Amino acid sequence: MKTTLYIVKKDVFDPEKYYGCNGQEFIVIKSECELKPEKIYELIGKYTNYTFRVEAAEQKTDKKLEASVKQFLFFQPATVKEVVKAPLLIEMKELFNDAAVTLTKAVLELRTIKIRYDGDGDGISSGIILKKCLEKFAKDKKVPLLLRTQESYSAVYSEKDCEEDKGLAEGSLLVLLDHGANQESKENLCRSAKNFEIMVVDHHPPAIEPCIDHFVSPFQLKNPIEPSSYNTGLLAFEIARRICPELEPEFLRFCRYSMQTDTSSFRESTFFPEGVVIDYLAVSSIDPYSLEFYDKTLSDKHLVGELYREEKLKTQRALEKAIHKAKTYTGKYTLVTCDVTGIAKKNSYPSISKLHNALQFHFAEKGPTASLVYTGDSLSFRANRSAADLGFSAHFVIKALKETYGKSGFTGGGHDVASSSRFPKEYAKQIITTAINLVMQNGQCS
Numbered sequence: 001m002k003t004t005l006y007i008v009k010k011d012v013f014d015p016e017k018y019y020g021c022n023g024q025e026f027i028v029i030k031s032e033c034e035l036k037p038e039k040i041y042e043l044i045g046k047y048t049n050y051t052f053r054v055e056a057a058e059q060k061t062d063k064k065l066e067a068s069v070k071q072f073l074f075f076q077p078a079t080v081k082e083v084v085k086a087p088l089l090i091e092m093k094e095l096f097n098d099a100a101v102t103l104t105k106a107v108l109e110l111r112t113i114k115i116r117y118d119g120d121g122d123g124i125s126s127g128i129i130l131k132k133c134l135e136k137f138a139k140d141k142k143v144p145l146l147l148r149t150q151e152s153y154s155a156v157y158s159e160k161d162c163e164e165d166k167g168l169a170e171g172s173l174l175v176l177l178d179h180g181a182n183q184e185s186k187e188n189l190c191r192s193a194k195n196f197e198i199m200v201v202d203h204h205p206p207a208i209e210p211c212i213d214h215f216v217s218p219f220q221l222k223n224p225i226e227p228s229s230y231n232t233g234l235l236a237f238e239i240a241r242r243i244c245p246e247l248e249p250e251f252l253r254f255c256r257y258s259m260q261t262d263t264s265s266f267r268e269s270t271f272f273p274e275g276v277v278i279d280y281l282a283v284s285s286i287d288p289y290s291l292e293f294y295d296k297t298l299s300d301k302h303l304v305g306e307l308y309r310e311e312k313l314k315t316q317r318a319l320e321k322a323i324h325k326a327k328t329y330t331g332k333y334t335l336v337t338c339d340v341t342g343i344a345k346k347n348s349y350p351s352i353s354k355l356h357n358a359l360q361f362h363f364a365e366k367g368p369t370a371s372l373v374y375t376g377d378s379l380s381f382r383a384n385r386s387a388a389d390l391g392f393s394a395h396f397v398i399k400a401l402k403e404t405y406g407k408s409g410f411t412g413g414g415h416d417v418a419s420s421s422r423f424p425k426e427y428a429k430q431i432i433t434t435a436i437n438l439v440m441q442n443g444q445c446s
């Protein structure tokens with residue numbers, strides 16, 4: 001049997017395995033003869049179990065086949081209508097289209113795609129969105145999908161991550177969701193960028209000139225307004241629906257959960273228990289669950305209801321203890337401080353940040369409020385918009401603390417109204433006192 005095929009790629013592990021394309025689909029080829037990628041061959045052999053076994057091959061030119069393969073491998077992002085009303089999404093259109101082309105190109109070129117996502121509601125939601133999208137795209141195109149997904153250890157692309165990724169084939173596409181653009185990630189990201197194409201989808205303040213080939217972020221725009229509200233689930237939604245418009249409602253589900261967990265100001269007033277449940281599962285598990293597990297759990301209404309009830313009970317208990325321990329100061333805005341040591345612990349629910357959100361929410365009902373929550377080695381800030389409008393800036397305090405204690409191991413970052421930081425235990429007292437004083441001065445609190 002004779003067949004003419006365009007050779008797309010040689011397999012990384014099997015020296016006799018190739019992938020060819022006839023303009024409509026991919027065909028797996030087993031050939032003892034050496035074939036060159038991006039060339040056309042007339043192959044003589046037989047089909048066995050979806051594999052074409054080659055006995056003889058002759059290189060040739062076929063303009064018609066070349067053109068149809070080119071068309072098959074080219075992807076045009078779909079034009080979409082506005083779904084989530086957020087002004088900068090229109091300005092970011094080119095970034096979404098570029099990301100859609102980059103992802104689909106990697107699929108069609110049979111390159112490995114590795115998605116690393118932050119282990120919170122936003123990171124997990126955006127991971128599910130892109131995974132579903134690429135699986136559907138590959139299935140429609142009948143392409144074997146070389147997709148790997150992994151929850152990251154922290155919000156930083158660490159040396160450990162970088163070492164792990166060294167095993168990926170050169171030229172793989174590395175996608176970081178909801179983390180990785182920041183200054184702390186830069187060095188390791190630049191190391192990985194030497195071997196891989198890098199895409200980062202993130203809404204956190206980025207480092208100056210990070211090594212990112214495709215950076216989907218509101219910070220790519222000049223003077224972005226409310227960048228933190230363009231959370232990663234929303235950005236992933238915008239990318240994914242340009243690749244698989246028919247799955248838009250499914251992507252939108254997860255986009256909504258993510259906007260809720262990240263308290264994006266573009267979220268709707270409808271409440272989704274699923275959004276709470278993702279975070280609950282993410283925080284209470286010591287070993288991360290897979291994206292498949294989250295997807296399956298969130299599709300089960302009974303299970304979601306039960307997990308949501310469990311979450312509320314735990315948060316309520318911790319919140320009552322925290323309210324009892326909190327101190328309040330009044331000024332231009334209200335400052336609430338609380339030592340949550342013993343109330344919130346590592347790898348148990350609620351996390352410090354969840355408890356802080358609940359505490360902030362409890363006090364902020366009464367007006368402009370900023371809160372500072374701390375333990376022996378961490379401190380975080382939350383504030384509502386009205387406190388920020390009156391001059392509160394978590395970024396300013398973190399920056400000042402970094403200047404003084406950066407060399408002693410103080411690290412931190414985040415947004416103006418939400419930030420977190422860590423420090424060595426021996427500086428706890430000084431750092432916490434300095435932070436409280438800085439905010440009291442700023443808010444003229446007493």
Ligand SMILES: [Mn+2]
Pocket residue numbers: 122123178203231232262
């Ligand atoms: Mn996020």
